Amino acid sequence: MKKLVAVCMVALMALAGCSSNGGNGNGDTNNGGNDANAGKELVVATFDMNGDFHQSEGFGNSSYDKNVRDLIHGYSPVAFTADGEWIVDETVIKELVKSEDADGNTVYTWTLNDGLKWNDGEPVTADDYVFAYLVAGSPQLVAAGASDSTGENFVGYTEYHTGESDVLGGVKKIDDSTFSVTVSKDKLPYFWELSFMRVYPYPMHVLGADGAIETTDEGSKFTGDLAEAVNKFGSDYRFAPTVSCGPYSFISFENKQVKMVKNENFAGTWDKKTPSIETIIVKTVNATLDVDMLVNGEVDIVQGVVEGDKIEKAKAAENVQESTYARNGFGNVPMHTDFGATKEKEVRHAIAYILDKDDLINNILGGYGTTVNSDYSTASWTYQAKKSELDSKLINYAFSIDKANAELDNSSYKFEADGVTPWDVTKAGEGYYRHNAAGEPLTITHLGTNDNPVTDTIELQLKQNAPKAGIDFRIERTDFAGMLDAYYYGGAKPDSERKYNTFNMATQFSDAPDPYYSSYACDFAGTPSNPSNICDPELDEIIQRLRHTSSENAEEFADIWVEYQVKWNDLMPMVPIYANQYYDFADADLNGFNTTPFASWAQIICDMSWK
Amino acid sequence: MIKYSIKRILSLIPVVFAISIVLFGLNKLMPGDPVAMMIPTNTRPDQYQMVYDAIEENLGLDKPVPVQYVNWVKNIAQGELGYSTTYNKPVKDVLAEPLKNTIILNGFVLLFSLTISIFAGIWSAIKRGKFVDQFWQVFSLIGMSMPSFFIGLCLISVFAFKLKWVPSNGMPTDLSDLAAWARYLVLPVTTLTIMSLAGTIRYVRNAMLDALSQDYIRTARSKGLSEKVVIYSHAFRNALIPIITVVIAQIGTLFGGSMVAEQIFSWNGLGRVLVTALNRRDSMTVIALNMFYAVIYLVSNFVCDLAYALVDPRIKLD
Numbered sequence: 001m002k003k004l005v006a007v008c009m010v011a012l013m014a015l016a017g018c019s020s021n022g023g024n025g026n027g028d029t030n031n032g033g034n035d036a037n038a039g040k041e042l043v044v045a046t047f048d049m050n051g052d053f054h055q056s057e058g059f060g061n062s063s064y065d066k067n068v069r070d071l072i073h074g075y076s077p078v079a080f081t082a083d084g085e086w087i088v089d090e091t092v093i094k095e096l097v098k099s100e101d102a103d104g105n106t107v108y109t110w111t112l113n114d115g116l117k118w119n120d121g122e123p124v125t126a127d128d129y130v131f132a133y134l135v136a137g138s139p140q141l142v143a144a145g146a147s148d149s150t151g152e153n154f155v156g157y158t159e160y161h162t163g164e165s166d167v168l169g170g171v172k173k174i175d176d177s178t179f180s181v182t183v184s185k186d187k188l189p190y191f192w193e194l195s196f197m198r199v200y201p202y203p204m205h206v207l208g209a210d211g212a213i214e215t216t217d218e219g220s221k222f223t224g225d226l227a228e229a230v231n232k233f234g235s236d237y238r239f240a241p242t243v244s245c246g247p248y249s250f251i252s253f254e255n256k257q258v259k260m261v262k263n264e265n266f267a268g269t270w271d272k273k274t275p276s277i278e279t280i281i282v283k284t285v286n287a288t289l290d291v292d293m294l295v296n297g298e299v300d301i302v303q304g305v306v307e308g309d310k311i312e313k314a315k316a317a318e319n320v321q322e323s324t325y326a327r328n329g330f331g332n333v334p335m336h337t338d339f340g341a342t343k344e345k346e347v348r349h350a351i352a353y354i355l356d357k358d359d360l361i362n363n364i365l366g367g368y369g370t371t372v373n374s375d376y377s378t379a380s381w382t383y384q385a386k387k388s389e390l391d392s393k394l395i396n397y398a399f400s401i402d403k404a405n406a407e408l409d410n411s412s413y414k415f416e417a418d419g420v421t422p423w424d425v426t427k428a429g430e431g432y433y434r435h436n437a438a439g440e441p442l443t444i445t446h447l448g449t450n451d452n453p454v455t456d457t458i459e460l461q462l463k464q465n466a467p468k469a470g471i472d473f474r475i476e477r478t479d480f481a482g483m484l485d486a487y488y489y490g491g492a493k494p495d496s497e498r499k500y501n502t503f504n505m506a507t508q509f510s511d512a513p514d515p516y517y518s519s520y521a522c523d524f525a526g527t528p529s530n531p532s533n534i535c536d537p538e539l540d541e542i543i544q545r546l547r548h549t550s551s552e553n554a555e556e557f558a559d560i561w562v563e564y565q566v567k568w569n570d571l572m573p574m575v576p577i578y579a580n581q582y583y584d585f586a587d588a589d590l591n592g593f594n595t596t597p598f599a600s601w602a603q604i605i606c607d608m609s610w611k
Numbered sequence: 612m613i614k615y616s617i618k619r620i621l622s623l624i625p626v627v628f629a630i631s632i633v634l635f636g637l638n639k640l641m642p643g644d645p646v647a648m649m650i651p652t653n654t655r656p657d658q659y660q661m662v663y664d665a666i667e668e669n670l671g672l673d674k675p676v677p678v679q680y681v682n683w684v685k686n687i688a689q690g691e692l693g694y695s696t697t698y699n700k701p702v703k704d705v706l707a708e709p710l711k712n713t714i715i716l717n718g719f720v721l722l723f724s725l726t727i728s729i730f731a732g733i734w735s736a737i738k739r740g741k742f743v744d745q746f747w748q749v750f751s752l753i754g755m756s757m758p759s760f761f762i763g764l765c766l767i768s769v770f771a772f773k774l775k776w777v778p779s780n781g782m783p784t785d786l787s788d789l790a791a792w793a794r795y796l797v798l799p800v801t802t803l804t805i806m807s808l809a810g811t812i813r814y815v816r817n818a819m820l821d822a823l824s825q826d827y828i829r830t831a832r833s834k835g836l837s838e839k840v841v842i843y844s845h846a847f848r849n850a851l852i853p854i855i856t857v858v859i860a861q862i863g864t865l866f867g868g869s870m871v872a873e874q875i876f877s878w879n880g881l882g883r884v885l886v887t888a889l890n891r892r893d894s895m896t897v898i899a900l901n902m903f904y905a906v907i908y909l910v911s912n913f914v915c916d917l918a919y920a921l922v923d924p925r926i927k928l929d
Contacts, residue, residue: 050699145662147661254786484648527659
């Protein structure tokens with residue numbers, strides 16, 4: 001026994017020691033030095049992965065998986081550039097013809113370029129695109145517990161999606177390299193019109209080999225077993241999409257890390273670039289150690305760093321390069337605007353005033369961030385175009401107890417507990433809170449997440465500042481799942497089952513940042529698409545004008561966008577508390593590492609190469 | 612012993628059922644809607660209810676709780692542990708790889724900690740009051756008083772970032788490379804071994820001191836037996852019973868995972884899966900893991916009782 005134990009111990013130590021490569025210590029092929037860069041694999045740090053690598057986000061939209069999806073899927077007819085612009089991808093599309101049908105709907109006829117191939121060598125055809133629309137919009141996908149809005153604006157979508165028809169009217173295969181989609185006339189104009197066309201082809205020869213696409217004047221249908229195709233997609237393909245057409249091919253997902261190799265059949269990005277790095281590993285690491293690992297040479301890229309101390313450490317390292325940009329989103333304190341005291345706009349304004357955003361940015365982000373006063377990112381082109389006008393029109397919610405009190409004096413909460421005597425600011429302090437005429441105290445109950453420095457800072461600030469404005473501020477904590485549940489689904493519950501007025505969350509703008517779908521439309525009040533339950537007819541009207549501006553009228557769009565921001569800023573359904581300055585860091589030996597607010601390292605992979 | 616074993620196994624069945632009812636009931640009392648958690652927040656409102664209903668039906672959550680429990684037990688009997696709402700796939704698929712990793716990690720920890728603790732414990736007992744004894748006493752005290760994350764971070768700082776001998780955390784990128792596995796194992800195994808040693812060394816030492824003070828040891832020495840024979844054949848064998856308790860208890864941890872260490876070292880083991888599942892309210896994964904741990908500990912205790920009888924002829928199991 002002793003001998004066996006000794007042998008095991010020696011074996012482990014010997015294995016660990018004898019093949020140590022001294023440099024980065026991880027023993028993989030990730031050595032430094034230019035000579036070693038030929039064929040060197042790129043190791044990217046991530047903090048988690050679900051392992052869901054389907055083209056759509058139907059079964060889940062984990063942001064951790066997104067980079068992998070961006071690497072292995074491709075050939076959408078339209079592309080979203082690193083500058084935040086929607087364009088037709090001319091590497092994929094030979095010709096786009098836009099026309100109008102007899103009913104006034106808009107028909108887009110797409111002709112694919114010759115020679116597009118899947119990574120297994122099979123040709124990419126119009127069938128694969130039509131098949132993707134048919135799977136994404138199918139009731140069978142819903143029955144599998146997934147949702148996908150691809151094609152939702154096309155003629156005949158509702159009938160197909162609800163199972164009323166097995167033919168999708170707005171999608172037609174014309175020949176092997178040509179297909180058309182018809183957008184309902186009531187959906188246009190739409191500012192992000194090309195985003196309607198984003199679809200990634202599904203490999204029909206893998207998922208739907210038992211059938212074919214049959215197109216008639218009525219539309220298209222799949223002649224095989226669509227439920228079986230959905231089943232293959234949902235239970236197999238999305239976990240291991242080995243047949244794909246993006247710049248990289250999926251090899252494996254084991255132990256929370258993905259291995260991908262260059263797809264030799266990839267025709268290129270919209271700007272005709274192909275990948276040069278042979279192998280990419282995306283591996284899960286300890287989030288607190290990511291920058292140390294980069295400096296140590298264990299990984300080659302870390303992304304989205306926001307902590308001041310980590311940024312300083314990476315900046316000081318000679319073997320590390322940086323790419324920095326304003327976050328396309330912001331951290332915020334959203335409010336349920338239909339519940340308790342936060343129903344009143346003046347109360348929401350007051351909360352915005354008593355949150356010291358500058359203090360929060362300094363404490364949490366080490367100064368690497370800024371504040372915004374409405375629903376925008378400083379990275380957006382509209383902000384860049386309208387910055388001075390916007391700044392002059394928006395209420396600036398810089399920290400001010402006096403302004404908070406002035407707002408609250410205009411609210412119903414301006415009395416002492418008797419509901420008659422005016423609340424006196426000179427008596428402000430713990431226990432002396434504002435009340436309304438009915439004698440109800442001004443109580444704000446905040447829900448934050450555990451072990452979260454933002455929650456800690458909010459608690460510190462508001463415990464101190466809120467009583468000065470007569471607000472009885474209370475805070476509770478939960479895990480992230482509990483927070484999502486209370487914020488997104490709390491609004492649908494009766495008031496007797498609700499407790500929280502405010503939360504701390506963060507928001508990220510999508511590639512088509514339509515406010516109708518992203519939180520503020522009356523149509524969706526009380527649903528996860530409008531969790532704040534804000535419903536303002538004037539805001540609704542502006543949102544509709546905004547989204548239905550033609551994509552060719554950018555100037556008009558920007559003017560309406562300012563109107564929207566001013567209205568939002570006044571309604572204040574959520575308090576933007578910080579807009580991070582994001583830092584992506586990479587091995588200094590990487591060329592072309594220029595990430596942007598709109599393009600992660602995965603989306604610019606074809607720009608990158610080893611020196 | 613066979614009769615005893617059958618009796619014990621039969622008695623475990625109602626215990627397992629009782630645990631399963633408590634776990635399932637507690638899970639149902641947890642706040643939060645697992646179906647809602649599965650639906651991407653960007654789901655269009657007009658699709659939301661349809662998707663919700665489909666998931667609820669697919670998972671059987673539209674049925675009354677007692678029916679859900681019965682279905683769950685039936686599925687468990689067929690080897691189906693439920694469906695993970697976090698990973699959107701069967702729980703058994705979620706757990707297979709982490710289980711293997713946890714066994715590998717804790718297998719080495721068990722091996723090293725038992726080997727070192729037995730020898731160090733015996734050595735301490737023999738050299739009672741001397742430097743060696745004091746060294747291991749202080750070592751144990753430090754090991755017991757320092758949290759594992761602190762030990763782990765210290766080791767990472769020195770051996771990964773300063774000396775660059777081993778990787779700091781994560782799993783090897785080439786999973787077929789045994790040498791890479793070994794390198795990635797060094798720090799988590801060392802951390803957990805230090806944590807484990809702290810308690811077991813003291814345990815072995817005390818058991819040995821107790822055995823060495825017995826009359827039969829004096830008799831053995833007076834008969835002129837060599838010190839080696841006295842210690843290993845007489846004292847150690849009699850100290851085995853308390854040691855076995857510790858050993859068997861540690862076998863339970865072989866499967867139990869080491870939540871903190873697996874988080875620090877990004878080791879894809881059961882402990883990490885459990886933390887993620889708890890954070891995301893992935894109830895089926897949490898229940899499956901807790902049931903698994905409960906069964907493992909029940910079986911460990913049973914094995915422990917059998918082992919007593921094997922090493923000590925005075926113990927009869929009837």
